[in-house]
């Protein structure tokens with residue numbers, strides 16, 4: 171009995187040794203393979219700029235709580251995306267209803283104030299679609315965040331800036347634009363594919379002229395849009411931006427027009443071609459570390475067309491979801507970097523540190539301030 175036990179015991183021990191040995195060999199092999207394919211950052215990392223780092227792409231949202239005037243479509247509210255966004259904002263529907271939509275902007279302000287790297291965030295209003303009478307079309311609008319709400323709430327926080335949004339088909343579009351300019355807007359944001367705006371429409375010339383008059387850059391979504399439930403991606407074709415570019419408007423085409431295509435050509439390629447033609451065209455690197463956009467940050471940092479044309483944005487709250495993780499870049503970052511970056515609690519510090527480690531140069535982080543400089547100066551003089 172004892173002998174049988176002992177022989178059985180030693181058989182198990184042999185099996186265990188064999189298993190552990192196998193595990194050790196295979197993990198060594200994995201490390202070896204990892205080391206073999208390790209390609210390092212996309213560019214040699216530089217230090218962060220000394221001047222303020224401004225994030226020009228930060229979203230807020232609301233359900234109308236606290237008389238914010240915000241709303242989202244019933245379809246978006248029911249979709250899984252809404253819960254993902256609420257979680258990324260660090261809130262719940264109940265909390266929003268109880269504390270009001272402004273509490274989200276308060277949360278953003280607190281996180282930005284706690285960030286080591288980011289000094290200011292541009293919080294974006296979001297205009298809706300417009301009907302034939304030039305009025306807000308609630309049934310065709312998926313999300314609406316009014317300018318008045320954002321302007322009022324960001325004014326309460328030193329680390330926040332006002333990103334306006336005006337649908338140029340509104341009958342009073344120019345008056346609204348003037349209002350935003352007088353109330354501290356540092357840029358105007360469009361999602362043409364969602365707001366049903368055709369940037370190539372000649373009827374928009376007066377709007378473009380007014381943008382130029384106010385020195386307001388137009389941050390416009392380009393490329394495929396999948397953050398909402400419907401979008402007409404043809405309207406986000408970079409080629410449609412030729413009209414405002416020719417008129418001399420400063421255009422910042424978001425996310426290097428990542429993931430879509432038009433007329434059989436990648437939107438990013440279409441944007442890259444325009445860069446050579448128009449010195450007033452820029453892009454930004456928000457959302458390019460998301461799991462659904464792998465490869466795009468490398469493209470942004472290594473294609474010569476984008477050299478000198480990129481600025482920094484995060485696309486918060488998406489930057490604070492499981493869509494972004496340093497572990498997606500294990501062939502570009504060392505084990506030490508992976509654990510250090512994953513341990514950063516502040517969403518803005520995590521975003522900046524990850525992008526910097528991957529090789530986003532200091533000039534890109536600094537450029538947002540340069541692009542917004544005329545508006546920041548204007549805002550400053552208004553305060554004095």
Ligand SMILES: [Zn+2]
Pocket residue numbers: 227229485
């Ligand atoms: Zn965005």
